[in-house]
Amino acid sequence: MKRRVCPHCAESYTPTMADLRKLGLEPTAATTKGWKKGKGCPQCFNSGYLGREAIVELLDIDDRVRELIYEGTMTQLNRYLQEINFVSFRVSAVQKITTGVTTIEEVLRVLPHTVFAHPPSSPSVTWLPIAAVS
Numbered sequence: 001m002k003r004r005v006c007p008h009c010a011e012s013y014t015p016t017m018a019d020l021r022k023l024g025l026e027p028t029a030a031t032t033k034g035w036k037k038g039k040g041c042p043q044c045f046n047s048g049y050l051g052r053e054a055i056v057e058l059l060d061i062d063d064r065v066r067e068l069i070y071e072g073t074m075t076q077l078n079r080y081l082q083e084i085n086f087v088s089f090r091v092s093a094v095q096k097i098t099t100g101v102t103t104i105e106e107v108l109r110v111l112p113h114t115v116f117a118h119p120p121s122s123p124s125v126t127w128l129p130i131a132a133v134s
């Protein structure tokens with residue numbers, strides 16, 4: 001489950017180079033402008049997050065991914081993400097971060113880091129160790 005940034009106390013902030021690198025993004029106006037973090041208020045009990053939302057609903061991914069996120073191994077998930085339209089999945093997650101819907105911490109807490117390890121221009125098969133052996 002992924003929490004949304006609390007709308008009552010959300011503040012814009014500029015992601016660090018390390019943040020952008022984790023998502024495989026270049027530091028441009030489009031990728032750095034919309035980031036938000038809740039600073040904490042009575043409505044969110046000072047957590048900065050409000051409500052809980054299944055990451056699967058937030059990202060429009062299918063039942064199989066849902067199942068793998070909750071019950072499968074990272075290897076299974078990575079392999080399946082390679083099979084489906086993985087690019088749109090990644091793009092969707094990045095979009096939620098760069099438009100302030102959620103934070104990079106939340107996304108990386110739920111998804112395998114390898115999902116964001118390489119920029120979108122890279123062929124998707126090169127970024128997973130598993131690809132080399134299969």
Ligand SMILES: [Zn+2]
Binds near residue numbers: 010048
């Ligand atoms: Zn709040």
